[in-house]
Amino acid sequence: MANSKTVLIKIKRQDDPNSKPYWEEFELPHRPGMNVTSSLMDIAANPVTKDGKKTTPITYDSNCLEEICGSCAMLINGKARMACSALIDKLEQPVKLEPFSKFPVVRDLSVDRSVLFENLKKVKAWVPTDGTYDLGAGPRQSAEQQEMNYPLSRCISCCCCMEACPQFNDKTGFVGAATISQVRLFNNHPIGSALKVERLKALMGDGGIQECGYAQNCVEVCPKDIPLTKSIADVGGQVMWQAVKDLFRT
Ligand code: SF4
Ligand code: SF4
Ligand code: FES
DSSP: OOOOOEEEEEEEEOSSTTSOOEEEEEEEEOOTTOBHHHHHHHHHHSOBOTTSOBOOOOOOOOSSSSSSSOTTEEEETTEEEEGGGOBGGGSOSSEEEEOOSSSOEEETTEEOOHHHHHHHHHTTOSOOOOOSSOOOSOOOOOHHHHHHHHHHHTOOOOOHHHHHOTTOSTTTOOOOHHHHHHHHHHHHSTTGGGGHHHHHHHTSSTTSGGGOOOOOHHHHHOTTOOOHHHHHHHHHHHHHHHHHHHHHHO
16 A cells, blocks of 8 residues: 655745845655654655745755764754754654754755854864874873773764754853853863963953853753753853953963
8 A cells, every 4th residue: 555644844045145035835754753854855856845836955064974074053843953864753743844943044944154163263173293203102091081082082073952942142152051061171171281271361341151051051952961951060160260360460
């Protein structure tokens, strides 16, 4: 017997960064195990709306299809999450897809998330090892250090934590939880810690760590279960300690 089960998907579309958004609805044949990304692929193969109108394929980002590259983040039924791991059978229908609301739309579901990369540059989220000669093996990290750092290193730069954060907006200029957590990671690193003071200073003042209202939305949406509120508390302590040291130095 033919499978007559269908899936209803409503997508908020936008043709370019400056045009007005509009909604389109699609009805797809149900397939076992389908997810949001595979549904978008099905629409691309036959871009016809529920009302039978021919349209253009949906623009969206995706790469790894296994929650590793961080590119496919969007609002799915109002929640910031990854399209490649969102199983259709576990979602309420119609499945509503929207681009992130706090990032500039490039087209349809694709947004410009470069603000995160700019923020990571501001806090020097890297290990400074550039040089013209062989620096030899780096210092060993203890098992305890590795255990603390590994979960922090799992960040995929998806920006879900920033989209969900009430404090991440144009008014505050808040850097967001992902950047703060990367400061914790690189300050914990035996070589990365050489830039610790510069990182902490970058988190002082407007847009810095004090903008966090500790609402904890970030930790709830992080697809990699990164302990973001712990990172915020830890780095907040480091920033405060640095501010006290600076006070006595002046
Ligand atoms: S704890 Fe709340 S305010 Fe702070 S980064 Fe997370 S979501 Fe934003
Ligand atoms: S901390 Fe989590 S939610 Fe935020 S960018 Fe990294 S992986 Fe995504
Ligand atoms: S496609 Fe890479 S995380 Fe979804």
